[in-house]
Amino acid sequence: MTLESTQTPDQVRAAIAEAVSSGAPIVELVDEKGATVLVPTAALGYVEIGSPEKSRVGFGTTH
Template sequence: MEIRIGVRDVAREVTFESDSTPEQVRSLIAEALSSGSALIELQDDKGGTVLVPAAALGYVEIGSPEKGRVGFGSH
């Protein structure tokens, strides 16, 4: 699923694909914000880590899980 994160005072969004469920992403973000963590840490679908400063978080748009791709994918 696609995750888009808006960061304050930055014109471009942080956009990446993740294998996490929408509930997992929501939980990670809520936990980081409620605990006063300096960073929000999320995993992309390639095994990479995306770090966003919690204080600069503008918004998070969590896409729905993909139903399947059309075309010649290697999945």
């Protein structure tokens, strides 16, 4: 599962760590559109948290 979120990597890490360490049955995350995503903690094999992507800047030319 891939989730793009406006939450910082630290916020995602904290939410997952808290859910797993407390034995919560789910971890609740928010995607970039503001929708809540519920993930069963028992289904987590591993979590890869990427760094925020920088805005891309493009340059075009006209002929």
